Structures are given as structure tokens and as C-alpha cells.
Amino acid sequence: QLRGPFNPLECTFKGVSRQTSFRKVGVDKDSVNYVVLEPDYLSKHTRMLVSASMGLRQNSGNITLRDTTLMPNIRGFPALMSLLFAPRFQLRVDSEQRQYVGAICGLGFDGRTLKGYDADYDSEIIFDSDISREDLVKVNVIRYNISTLLASRQSLQEYTEGGLTIKQRKVRRNIIELLDRRRRLINNSKFQPTFKWMKVSDEVQGIDKTELQANANLLPYCQQIPLHQYDWFQDVAKNLEELKGLENGDCVTYVCKLCEVKAYSKPDMMSHVHSDEHRDGVDDFDKNLKIHEQETAKQKYFQSLEDDGIEEDAEVFDIESDSD
Structure with missing residues (x-):
């Protein structure tokens, strides 16, 4: 069987969850994203492909994606989407605690066993662009505003029609500002996903526990790990x-x-x-x-x-x- 020729600009995809990270991923031949070319071949940042359905081939064990959408070509987009909309996530820092290098996302973990509640679907994102403390502050604001809007019908009734519109505009504006920020690329090739949750003390997280519990609703505040001062x-x-x-x-x-x-x-x-x-x-x-x-x-x-x-x-x- 003849295979090729292959275009050096052609993108390849891989899964981010535990159960898909070790499998070969391909797109259905009838999909518009069956062949995706990278317009900026010198770019080193990753892109994000979202699939509404997927199938597993019995013979090869490969994954076939269907109903796919290729997300915008923005630096740090996969990381920011994970931080904004994951039910729970935990940040990763480098050995010198100077910068954030990734995050594990999922439904959370058992504090006694440190095992994820749904470990097979936990995903771990390695950052290829700089994520700063200011970004995480804005992420917290967005998550809090989304939570207050979606927590319950009673919370929605507390807003007038004009107030609800203002809230929605504020969330949209904050997301756009977060995505529009120019980010430098970082080399985290030596960091590999471990899919392991860790228990971090409140002192290290730098978080008031009462405040965290007060806001632990739909999308709780992210638990930041303070970085050492480094320019x-x-x-x-x-x-x-x-x-x-x-x-x-x-x-x-x-x-x-x-x-x-x-x-x-x-x-x-x-x-x-x-x-x-x-x-x-x-x-x-x-x-x-x-x-x-x-x-x-x-x-x-x-x-x-x-x-x-x-x-x-x-x-x-x-x-x-x-x-x-």
C-alpha cells in the first residue's frame, strides 16, 4: 500500500487526557480538518482541535475524530481554555519555582489517596507560552463571574436585564483581553505529563481557606502557587x-x-x-x-x-x- 507523499507543514494531533495520550490520533477522512497545514511553519506553539465525537479502531487502537473544529491560532490558547473552563485544575511550576509550566485538569482528587475522581479523563497541559500571575488573577475573575451567572436560577433572578447584559459583556471583554495579550514562547520540552494530583498546603498556595470555601461553587478559584521574584x-x-x-x-x-x-x-x-x-x-x-x-x-x-x-x-x- 502506497503511503505519502507527506507535507512537512501538515499538523499532527495527540490527545491530552490520560486514556488518549498514548494512542495515535487521526481525523476522519470526510472531515474538513482531515489535513491541517500550519501556515507559520517556524512557530513552536501548539494549537487546539476540538472534537464532538470520536471512535476507537478495534484493530489498531487508534482514535478517529469526527465533527472537529480547529480553534484560533493564538499563543497559549489550549492552556487558557483549560484554565478558564476546567472544573478543577492544579498548577505546575518549574524546579526553581520561577514560572508556571503546566496544569492538570479534571474533576479534582481525593485528598487522602491523591487519586483523581475520574482519573482516565484527567488532562494535563504543558504550557508553551508564558502564563503570568496577572493572567491567573484575570482567570479567577472570569471563573467567578461565570459561576455567579450559572450557579442557580435564583442567582440569575437577582440580576435585572440590564445588569445581566453588563455582566456578560464584562466576561466577554475579560476573555478577549486575556487572549489578546502578546505572550513569549517558553521551552518546556523537558516536562512530561504525569497525571498526578498533589496536595499543596494553604501556606504554599497563598490562599485564604475561608475565602476559597466561600467561592467554591461551579468554577472555584484556582489555587495559585506563589512564584519566586524573578524578572x-x-x-x-x-x-x-x-x-x-x-x-x-x-x-x-x-x-x-x-x-x-x-x-x-x-x-x-x-x-x-x-x-x-x-x-x-x-x-x-x-x-x-x-x-x-x-x-x-x-x-x-x-x-x-x-x-x-x-x-x-x-x-x-x-x-x-x-x-x-
């Missing part, structure tokens, strides 16, 4: 300045923190610095650095408003903007 942009910018001294012999480091490349000699590092991959990475870094500086300045501005006691006026302005 990735400042660290990488300093490293790039050091690498500029390679040709003059002033640089003694052979590590590129931007591309996560380690060389064992000066010629090898110079070869990497002059490569197209590194130059493209530097251009992307400069753009992200400007956005990071703008966001930092904006956060400092709003923090100064809160310190001066202008928080109430800002909230009034926020509500008025929703009703426009």
Missing part, C-alpha cells in the same frame, strides 16, 4: 549584552538564555549568535520587552491610584464603560 526579561537582556562581547573576547559565558543553548567553546557560541534562529529570537524579544515595559508601567500607575485611594472611581468608570 526573566531583565535576566535575558543582561545575558544578551554579555554575548555582544564575544568578538572582543570580553565574554566568558557560553550560555544563551534566550534560546536556552549552551556551548562548550567560543566558536560554537559565536556560530549560534550569528544564526538566523538567534537573530529572529532577539527581534521577537525586543518586541516583547517593549510590551513588558508598557505593562509594567501600567501596573505601577494603577497601583499608585489604589495607594492614593482612587480605587472606587476606577470601578465606577469600569462599570460605565460596560454599559456603552
